[in-house]
Amino acid sequence: MKLSYGIVLAAQFLTVLALPSPNKGKSASSTTSSAAAAVTTTTPAAGAEEEEKANEVNLTGHFGVKVNIGGGNIKTDTLFPPGQNGALEVEIQDTQARVLTVTENKTPAAAPAGFTALESVSYVVAMEGGAANLTLQKIDYIRNANSTLDISKGVLGRLCTETKTFVVGAGVGETEFEADENELTTPVDNIVGEFAMFLPDAAAATGGAAAAEGATTGGSSATTAEVLAQLLGLLGVGTAGGN
Ligand SMILES: *[C@@H]1O[C@H](CO)[C@@H](O)[C@H](O)[C@H]1NC(C)=O
Numbered sequence: 001m002k003l004s005y006g007i008v009l010a011a012q013f014l015t016v017l018a019l020p021s022p023n024k025g026k027s028a029s030s031t032t033s034s035a036a037a038a039v040t041t042t043t044p045a046a047g048a049e050e051e052e053k054a055n056e057v058n059l060t061g062h063f064g065v066k067v068n069i070g071g072g073n074i075k076t077d078t079l080f081p082p083g084q085n086g087a088l089e090v091e092i093q094d095t096q097a098r099v100l101t102v103t104e105n106k107t108p109a110a111a112p113a114g115f116t117a118l119e120s121v122s123y124v125v126a127m128e129g130g131a132a133n134l135t136l137q138k139i140d141y142i143r144n145a146n147s148t149l150d151i152s153k154g155v156l157g158r159l160c161t162e163t164k165t166f167v168v169g170a171g172v173g174e175t176e177f178e179a180d181e182n183e184l185t186t187p188v189d190n191i192v193g194e195f196a197m198f199l200p201d202a203a204a205a206t207g208g209a210a211a212a213e214g215a216t217t218g219g220s221s222a223t224t225a226e227v228l229a230q231l232l233g234l235l236g237v238g239t240a241g242g243n
């Protein structure tokens with residue numbers, strides 16, 4: 001974060017420096033653009049909503065207890081008992097019948113850096129018959145009716161089995177917030193796995209301000225002149241054109 005902040009600063013300084021000097025203008029004025037979002041998942045088209053209603057079932061699940069998903073391409077939402085802030089709901093649709101079992105992990109891995117878990121537990125999803133070729137598989141999280149917590153920025157994390165850490169922004173689809181239901185909904189490619197809900201920390205959510213703060217609290221409180229000097233060194237004033 002310090003470095004990228006520095007690069008932006010450098011670009012700004014170099015742009016200013018470049019103005020009176022026609023020789024330098026070209027390379028200094030460009031800034032790097034951030035990489036495009038890595039994961040984009042298209043949500044299925046809404047279709048005729050009324051038909052869907054007739055073709056869906058709502059079930060109540062309990063942790064550690066098998067839930068029969070009937071198949072027949074009927075969308076089946078299974079709502080689990082509420083936690084501290086909200087309740088897990090699993091959406092499955094497929095032609096084949098399956099058996100869903102969700103257990104709570106009461107000692108989950110830590111939240112990723114910059115995030116706080118919405119619950120003290122994570123959810124381990126198992127499926128007899130596997131999760132291959134399911135028509136629809138989604139993990140939802142519905143805020144408790146008595147909660148006022150703003151979960152709108154919440155995201156689904158998936159446990160990476162190799163690193164044993166939760167990963168957000170990869171391995172699952174994009175989490176969407178449905179304000180009317182106070183619900184976070186995330187399509188997944190494979191619902192078999194361990195999942196948890198996370199909220200970005202306030203500091204991480206404020207973007208530029210947090211980055212600026214990080215630049216002063218994270219290292220020494222360098223003056224702008226020092227920063228400039230460092231960056232000119234870093235970029236190598238004599239090296240071949242920036243980017
Ligand atoms: C299932 O629950 C959802 C959300 O509460 C509701 O909108 C829908 O009408 C229910 N469907 C059935 C078939 O009861």
Ligand SMILES: *[C@@H]1O[C@H](CO)[C@@H](O)[C@H](O)[C@H]1NC(C)=O
Nearest residue numbers: 094096129130131132133134
């Ligand atoms: C999933 O689809 C593939 C290709 O259509 C098929 O080969 C495979 O048998 C299917 N798996 C299951 C579990 O239905």
Ligand SMILES: *[C@@H]1O[C@H](CO)[C@@H](O)[C@H](O)[C@H]1NC(C)=O
Nearest residue numbers: 081082083084144145146147
């Ligand atoms: C809020 O709702 C949840 C889920 O229904 C419940 O477990 C909890 O006790 C409630 N909290 C308060 C303060 O009423």
